[in-house]
Amino acid sequence: MKSDFKFSNLLGTVYRQGNLVYTSDGKKLLSPVGNRVSCFDLINNKSFTFNYEHRKNVRRITLNKQGTLLLSVDEDGRAILVNFVSRIVLHHFNFKDAVNDLQFSPNGEYFAIAMGRFIQVWKTPDFTEDRQFAPFVRHRIYSGHNNDVLSVTWSNDSRFFISTSKDMTSKIFSLSSAEKDVAMTLAGHRDYVIKAFFNETQEIIYTISKDGALFQWEYTEKPTDGDSEDEDDENDSDDEESESSKKPMSWRITAKNFFHSDARVKCATFHPKSNLLIVGFSNGEFRLYELPEFNLIQSLSMGQNSVSTVNINATGEWLAFGSSKLGQLLVYEWQSESYILKQQGHFDSMNALCYSPDGSRVVTASDDGKIKVWDVVSGFCLVTFSEHTSSVTAVSFAKRGQVLFSASLDGTVRAWDLIRFRNFRTFTATERIQFNSLAVDPSGEIVVAGSQDTFEIQIWSVQTSQLLDTLAGHEGPISCLSFGNENGSILASASWDKTIRIWNIFGRSQHVEPIEIHSDVLSIAMRPDSKEIAVSTLDGNISIWDIEDAKQLHLIDGKKDIIGGRFLEDRFTSKNAARSKFFTCIGYSFDGLTLVAAGNNNSICMYDISNEVLLKRFTVSQNMQLNGTLKQLNSSRLTANGESLDLIDRDGENSDLEDRLDITLPGSHKGDPSLRNVRPEIRVTSIVFSPTAAAFAAASTEGLLIYSVDETILFDPFDLDVDITPESTLESLKEKEYLTALIMAFRLNEDYLIHRVYETIPVNDIKLVSQDLPIVYLDRLLTFIGKLVMESSHLEFNLLWVQSLITSHGKYINAHKHLFSSSLKSIQRFLARLAKDVVLVSKRTGYLQSYLTQETRELDTYVEEEEEHENDDEEMDEDEEQEHNDNDDSDSDGEGWLGAANGKKASNAFEEEGESDSDEEMDSN
Template identity: 50%
Template sequence: MKTNYKFSNLCGTVYREGNIVFTPDGNSVYSPVGNRVTVFDLVNNKSHTFPFENRKNIAAIALSPDANVLISVDENGRALLVNVRRGVVLHHINFQKPVKAIKFSPDGKYIAVTHDSHVQVWRTPNHLVREFAPFVLHRTYTGHHDEVLSIEWAPDSKCFLTTSRDMTARLFTLDPLENFRPKTFAGHRDVVLGAYFSADCKTIYTVSRDGAVFIWKAKPKEEDSDSEEDDDEPVASTSRAPSQLTYEIANTRWGVHKRKYFQQPGTKVVCSTFHTGSNLLVVGFSTGVFGLWEMPSFSNIHTLSISQEKISSVAISPSGEWLAFGARKLGQLLVWEWQSESYILKQQGHYFDMNTLAYAPDGQNVATGGDDGKVKVWNTTSGFCFVTFTEHSSAVSAVEFAKQGQVLFTASLDGTVRAFDLIRYRNFRTFTSPSPVQFSCLAVDPSGEVVAAGSTDSFEIFLWSVQTGKLLDVLTGHEGPVSSLAFSPTGNVVASGSWDKTVRVWDVFTRSHVVEPYQMSADVLAVTFRPDGKELAASSLDGQIMFFDVSLGKQTSVIDGRKDISGGRKADDRMAASNNSSGKSFNSITYTADGQCILAGGNSKYVCIYDVREGVMVKKFQISQNLSLDGTEEFLDSRKVTDAGNVDLVDTRGDESDLEDRMDYSLPGVTRGDMSKRRYRQEARTKCVRFSPTGRAWAAASTEGLLIYSVDDSLAFDPFDLDIDLTPQSLLAVLAKGEYLKALVMAFRLNEKPLIHKVYESIPRQDVRLLARQLPLVYLNPMLRFVAEHLEKSPHLEFDLIWVTALLATHGRQLRDRSGEYASVFRILQKGLSDSEQTISRLCEENSSTLTYLIDQSRVKSTIPDVQMIVV
């Protein structure tokens, strides 16, 4: 079995905190999700998460104007400079202080960063050349008396505006100008959140938290100087040649032209942005309301409520058509087209923890259930949630698909088991017990006709008929809460695990329910059947996984995973990690698609894969390196331990500057974890792990969200031309000589889509069959995948079909024997072919009358005899 799984996507979390950024073309949105960054492609309706991780939750991100470089800064000021196309970290830098805002200059040569009450400007490192000291500090700008909150560059990149908590905004020039002192824009009565230049830079707008907008213009000549200049600032004696625009901005004597107010009582401004092209000012309020105002007339275009919680971040696309909003408390991301008043994107993760997940039989969709009582279904290809069910009134404890994949069953602590139709998206069955109980686990018969659920308080297992909704049977015998249920894939038996340290296998369709329990050494946490139904695995509280032969009813082997899963100390641990018993057991186990290995996860940052036959660990995955979560550090920092306890455990939320952030409306004891402690730090843990039916991917419901790991196809070894001469220039030279096979292989080695596309479309159609026959097998998968993707976008339908026919005809036996590996490629190919067929058939149906007319006209023309023209 392949174990080269790598992180591929993060679903279930669309926004955590920080600022949202549009790409320069406006087609995608970058959103911080914990310590990662997710890109939402709004045009192709897809999303993907970069594989790099910051040390802690990301506080600010910035994208270069050419979209080649991304910089992400965490809560402590540690930043990563990332190559966007490759998703590779180029450089690290520590800004030493928490960063509130970071922004590239419009020409991309400088990066401005807030540094407490100062502003630092750094030269942008070259992402194409390796440098020893890539970050070079250009200048540090002082003058503010409190924390700087925002930075806005002028269009010529020679000056910028900053705003601060000291209720002022200031204008700085990038390089010193003769006789120039930084300008101060004062007069606001609350924190200034944003300052913006107009398109012609003759007007400046400042927005404060109390809902005031000041419009600044040049003062008339006869007016005296006001408080816009600081006498304590030194006059720069040296200067470089500034641009004409900078010279005009710097020498303008700015004064308040008008004062405008949003007139939104009982709310504060939280975030704002300005689009210079259309003079649109977008403002987000603490009540979830946002508004659009056209400047400088200050005419209100829209005022809409899009969320029940505070809007944390707002961004506007370069064209000014789309607005992106992020709500931190709800974990919500919205993209709104204000002209048509419609949603381009509306995504929200689970409000509380994600408890459980299940793969659909085709592996395309994943269903998740959370503590918020919601059930969400995610598409693994696009990464988007396409349906949310809110019928449950309490935490969802288990979800399961029927074998056909069109019905989803869910169990909840509200005492109901529900069946949802995934075609009409409705709840068509609700199963309940005679007396109210809390359901902790769920299992569905392979035929999809019987559903079983186990309870935590009555220790019973209930079985219902899906067709009628009636209770069929109640299985009793357990002496503790039922923790896990699993139907055999082939037989009529169901296995149940309980906290009474037993596993029972029930034959549910016979009259007698007498079972011989399998005795375990500790409380049973999870049970699962091998895909062929002949073996049963059960994990217990002491970290062991025991395997039983179902037909013989005896234990066959055992795996001790205590040392493998243990790792990561919590901030309040009083003992070493090696002596701590918590987090050293597997809460969820699942077999791989071929049944050779088992995947296991629990209250730890690790997920392990074991070889069942050998009883050894094959690979261990760390689900998160986010130090903002509890339990990710291997060793605690003794410098943080004081007489009052660990500094990390001090709840500093009461020191927040905004009143709504300081307020805590939760009741004592309702937070997750120890009821005697008011804990708010989340722990790194895995609630549920599941393997995809195709065997190409696995998913984990974790604190971070829905993590999806898939097989890394780039690890296939190919010794072709492993030298320094393999460059795009050499590839083009080979292509010019007409060596198409060599050029194609070189393009796949370089793995550059534009080069592969160029070589592919340069191949003559008469050579396709020969090239398909000579293509090395290691490139068969990427070649089929490329042709399938090309089929969706290119108008060269016949050329693509010739390639598909040649590849399938030549390598048919190879594809049939290894159908599991090529399953995902087959699905993409089938989708492309079916879409093309539907497009052509629809086109023909729409133009059938025109085609009939043309055929009739050709027949009429052929029946008219030729008339010779006689010229007299």
């Protein structure tokens, strides 16, 4: 199995603090998540998290207009410059103070930093003439404020910028030293000025204060004393005198508007092209105004907590809101009044997680009583279940079907339908007990749960939701339960009585004698083939046991591999710390050869079971604001008594009233992370391998960490020579050497080239190429097909490829399942989707067939009736024609159509005369 796992994504949390940034095209949104930065693709419904980490939580981020450089700064002023396209860290820099705002100029040549009472302008890093990379060069420091600067806003031409401050003023500065006269102070507000904006023409400036006042400034004539109408008339009569006596110009307030809200203004943004102003308040309300008329367009609320930040994309359509207390991120389209993105992480720490059988989803459970389903590819939460009334302690999927099970401290075990997203079963015991462990039979027919209140294991039937049985035998509370994936009747349970028992569920008996463990069992995991079981104990060891013989096979000493960090109140280094030298959660890989383990520490260890060696160790987080990440003792942050200065509560020294208020419960470890009175501790509560064996997930204090094998190889130099080029590959394709061309395309590893060769191979040659394909390229071809089929319209062509490859190499694939698990899962997803489409089409065509059949029957009946009518008409026509022929025979042969007509008239007249004569005779008689 591959061991080159790397951090790939961070799920479970979408926003912590700081500002939100759109890319220049408005399709992607950047959000600070703790000490990392996440990017959400709003068009393609995907997300990723940058691999780099800050030492503390990110405070501000900014992206240049070209979309190439990303600059992020943490709470200590340490900045990291990143290439946004390639996601590579370019430079580290320390500004040595807290940064309140950070903005790139519109032309991308400078960036401004609001730090303390000063504004620093730096040149954007670029390549100079001698090709030397100059990371950070300071252009100038601007001063003039008497208190902290809160924001910096650039003009559209990048010549000027406005700064706002806590001293209730705004100042205009020029980037060029030749324009010193431009510098001006805009005063008049009665509270902090949180933001200022230029309009599109740069003729109007808007300033917004915290108390809800909006001032409009324009560059007009400055009034002077002693002016009169006579002097104006004289100036109008003489042009030279009017120019010499011209009034001085100045920025003056031309309009004052007020929001009239009981809440304070927390953030604001302005879109110059559409004159749209968006304001967020401390009560969760946000409003949209049209300037300069100050017309209220919309007023909505995103909750009861304050709106921390707001931003708008370049087109002025999508608004992004962030709430730090809720960890909520919204993208709102104000014209259609709909949400483009609405995501929120767990309110409390995560307790458990599990993968879906196809590996496309991850389910997390938390102390807040909620269950969230996350999509692995997009990184978005699909659905949230909140029916549990207490902490959810365990979640597990059934091996078949979209059924999820959860156990909670509220005394219930629930079954969830992930197709209709509803709770369809609820399991309870005969008495009210708190469930802390859960296991599901691979067939999905049996669900078992354990509790720390009783010593029995509860067994329910999923079909009837009836309590079938209770397994008694343990002499202490149940701590862990585990089923295997293949033999569904084998259940392993661990208890506080320091024993592990193997049960035969359907036989209602113990499989073997209880396994005695010399230390408390913290976690157990059964190998997928149900032949071995791994046990993590309090003494830091991981022991592997054979289920059939109850013999110990392997013993891994994990104490020496664990990185134990020091807490802030510790007076010793992490090397001398003795806490958390054990693993609280372990998980088997798909092939059963590798074990991954983690606990209440800052390390994730991956072991090779057969050799009992450490393959790789991952660091969970480098965030120094969490307990357990520090290594060395910093004596400069210690008082004379040996106490840490960071433990001193300085909230009472804050300038804002809402920051000075403290409504938290002292010593509380749970609840909103931003309201805790103690520092959160780094830990991993659950860790699980993906069914595809290409990734594993860890539920940590920072969120849901996804580590995956990086399979995006840009260039594969193996088996290459100078003759293998794209041109030679296409030449082989023209000469109908399809196998050679396909192998050459895989060696070059160019997607467009592989795609062209793949679709050029004729249908008749697919079977032959599949049979002769080397085993080395089998997994890569299956992976390529799995990615292609989800977007390709050639269904039969792709199915023929899959059928030929499976038929030709089925035995090898079956013997090496772990090598092809990822590619086969993608093929399986395609086949499942195709099967659904085929069933749907068959249903529709069935209805259409019945309709057409009924119509055909009616049409046949109608045609038969018409044919009968036609036969009757033909017989009548024949009779009429016969009579007509007889009349023609009686006529003279020399008369034409005119003479026949005259003869008919004469006969009619004769008949009339005959009738009249007969009438006269009857009258006379």
